[in-house]
Amino acid sequence: MLVTGASGYLGGAVAALAGAVPAPRVDIRDLAALSALFAVVRPTTVIHTATTLGNKGGAPQDLWPVVAAGAANVAVAARSVGARLVHVSSDAVFAGRDAPYTEADAPSPVFDYGAVKAAAEEAVAAVDPDAAVVRTSLIVSGGRGELSRHERTCLDLATGAAHGALFTDEIRCPIAVDDLAAAVVALAATGHAGVLNIAGPEALSRHELGVRVATRHGLAATAVPASTIAASGLTRPGRVVLDSSAAAGLLGLVPRPV
Numbered sequence: 490m491l492v493t494g495a496s497g498y499l500g501g502a503v504a505a506l507a508g509a510v511p512a513p514r515v516d517i518r519d520l521a522a523l524s525a526l527f528a529v530v531r532p533t534t535v536i537h538t539a540t541t542l543g544n545k546g547g548a549p550q551d552l553w554p555v556v557a558a559g560a561a562n563v564a565v566a567a568r569s570v571g572a573r574l575v576h577v578s579s580d581a582v583f584a585g586r587d588a589p590y591t592e593a594d595a596p597s598p599v600f601d602y603g604a605v606k607a608a609a610e611e612a613v614a615a616v617d618p619d620a621a622v623v624r625t626s627l628i629v630s631g632g633r634g635e636l637s638r639h640e641r642t643c644l645d646l647a648t649g650a651a652h653g654a655l656f657t658d659e660i661r662c663p664i665a666v667d668d669l670a671a672a673v674v675a676l677a678a679t680g681h682a683g684v685l686n687i688a689g690p691e692a693l694s695r696h697e698l699g700v701r702v703a704t705r706h707g708l709a710a711t712a713v714p715a716s717t718i719a720a721s722g723l724t725r726p727g728r729v730v731l732d733s734s735a736a737a738g739l740l741g742l743v744p745r746p747v
């Protein structure tokens with residue numbers, strides 16, 4: 490098994506669970522270098538978790554070569570050696586609505602990150618129709634190990650180390666990183682092709698998640714600043730709830746609620 494982005498949060502959890510061994514660092518924007526690595530390693534399975542450059546604060550245009558073209562390159566390299574590909578995507582591909590999203594729903598992105606993730610999905614499907622595409626939600630620690638980026642943000646806001654607020658009208662389905670890693674590895678062993686939703690069973694606002702993180706770490710719920718998407722002036726998806734019932738039936742795994 491070859492795991493891209495193994496130095497990242499989800500990729501590290503997948504690599505540890507699968508017993509993957511270190512491979513040379515390769516820039517997924519470089520198809521020739523990537524293909525050369527695949528030709529040497531000859532993986533039978535590839536799990537693509539690499540999503541952004543190391544500095545998460547890159548400009549939106551910087552995401553396209555990594556997220557969209559990078560995913561296409563990984564798909565090309567995987568197909569060249571006949572490897573099974575599982576590509577990890579995001580609920581950010583949707584605009585938000587009252588009803589839950591199923592695998593049949595087409596992307597409807599409203600901001601840059603969602604657009605590049607949707608483009609990555611399209612590229613992977615075009616290169617390898619047999620690939621599995623996982624749409625997931627906010628990734629959290631599950632109470633064990635290193636905190637996720639989302640949890641650190643919550644604590645920074647609650648302690649005043651960062652300025653801003655968490656939205657009460659931005660709804661997601663957080664999932665523990667080890668639950669997601671287990672599901673992704675299990676999915677790789679199936680013949681499922683196309684999209685599969687794998688997210689937590691509980692729909693929470695970003696602010697409610699922040700409150701739970703804060704209280705777990707001994708901070709007052711009132712310390713977590715709240716706002717709304719409308720008040721912020723930002724264009725972001727509102728309520729995005731993924732229906733993960735198909736994954737539960739296929740994999741026999743049900744992620745824990747937050």
